[in-house]
Amino acid sequence: MNKCLSAFAVICTVLISSGWAHAQTEQQIKTEIQKKLGSNVKVKSVIPAPVSGLYEVLVGNDLFYTDTSGKYLIQGEIIELASGKNITEQRQTDLNRIKWTDLSPANAIKNVRGNGSRQLAVFSDPNCGYCKRLEKSLQQLDNVTIYTYLIPILSPDSAQKSKQIWCSADPYKSYIDWMINGIAPNGKSDCATPLDKNMAFAKTYGITGTPTLFFLDGSRFPGAVQIADIEKKFSSLK
Numbered sequence: 001m002n003k004c005l006s007a008f009a010v011i012c013t014v015l016i017s018s019g020w021a022h023a024q025t026e027q028q029i030k031t032e033i034q035k036k037l038g039s040n041v042k043v044k045s046v047i048p049a050p051v052s053g054l055y056e057v058l059v060g061n062d063l064f065y066t067d068t069s070g071k072y073l074i075q076g077e078i079i080e081l082a083s084g085k086n087i088t089e090q091r092q093t094d095l096n097r098i099k100w101t102d103l104s105p106a107n108a109i110k111n112v113r114g115n116g117s118r119q120l121a122v123f124s125d126p127n128c129g130y131c132k133r134l135e136k137s138l139q140q141l142d143n144v145t146i147y148t149y150l151i152p153i154l155s156p157d158s159a160q161k162s163k164q165i166w167c168s169a170d171p172y173k174s175y176i177d178w179m180i181n182g183i184a185p186n187g188k189s190d191c192a193t194p195l196d197k198n199m200a201f202a203k204t205y206g207i208t209g210t211p212t213l214f215f216l217d218g219s220r221f222p223g224a225v226q227i228a229d230i231e232k233k234f235s236s237l238k
Contacts, residue, residue, distance in 0.1 A: 029055055032070035050087055061206040063092055097218040098205055105147055107194035109171045114143035118234050121147045121214040126161040126178060127154045128210040130224040135179040137227045149198045163189035
C-alpha cells in the first residue's frame with residue numbers, strides 16, 4: 001500500500017513539475033514576443049499549438065504562431081490534412097464567440113417579424129455603407145427577432161444620426177428610413193441613449209468594424225453577410 005502511495009506521489013510530482021515547466025516556457029515566449037512587438041500591441045496569451053514545436057500566440061484578436069525561442073512570428077493557417085479541418089479558422093471562431101446573454105436587449109433597436117423565433121444581433125453604424133447593404137438583405141428574413149446595436153464609430157455625424165434615430169418616436173422606422181430609403185433623421189438628439197454602453201461593449205469584445213452580426217450560439221459574422229449564409233447559420237442552430 002505504501003509503495004502504491006509512493007508511486008502515486010512520484011507521478012503527481014512529475015506531472016506538476018511538467019506543467020510548471022510548460023507554464024514557464026509559455027510565459028518566457030510571451031515576454032520575449034511582447035518585448036519585440038513593443039507596447040503598441042498586447043500579447044494576450046501563448047499556449048501550445050496543435051503542431052509539435054509550435055505555440056499559438058494571440059495578439060489582440062489575431063492568431064499567430066511562433067517557435068520555442070519566440071524568435072519568429074508566423075502568420076498563416078494550420079490545416080489537418082487527414083480531415084481537411086482548418087484548425088486556425090476554428091480556433092479563431094471560438095475566440096470570437098460571445099455569450100448571447102452578455103448582450104443587453106434594452107440597448108438595441110428591436111424588430112420582430114413573424115413568430116420572432118430566430119434571433120440575430122447586429123452592430124451597426126448609420127453611416128456604414130456595408131450596413132445599409134446588409135439591412136436591405138435582412139428585409140428578406142421572416143420569423144426573426146433582430147436586435148440592432150448602434151455604435152457610431154465612423155464619424156461625429158454617425159453619433160448625431162444614432163442619437164436622432166434612438167430618440168425618435170419609432171427608432172426602428174427612423175433607422176430603416178435612413179438605411180434603406182435615404183430619409184435622414186431630423187428629430188431631437190438630447191434623450192438618454194445606450195450609445196456609450198454599446199461602444200464600451202464593442203471595445204470589450206473587439207468589435208472594430210460594422211456591420212458585425214452575432215447569433216444565438218455566440219458566433220460572430222463580420223461584414224455584409226450574404227442572406228444565404230445567414231439562413232444556413234440559422235438552420236445549423238435548430
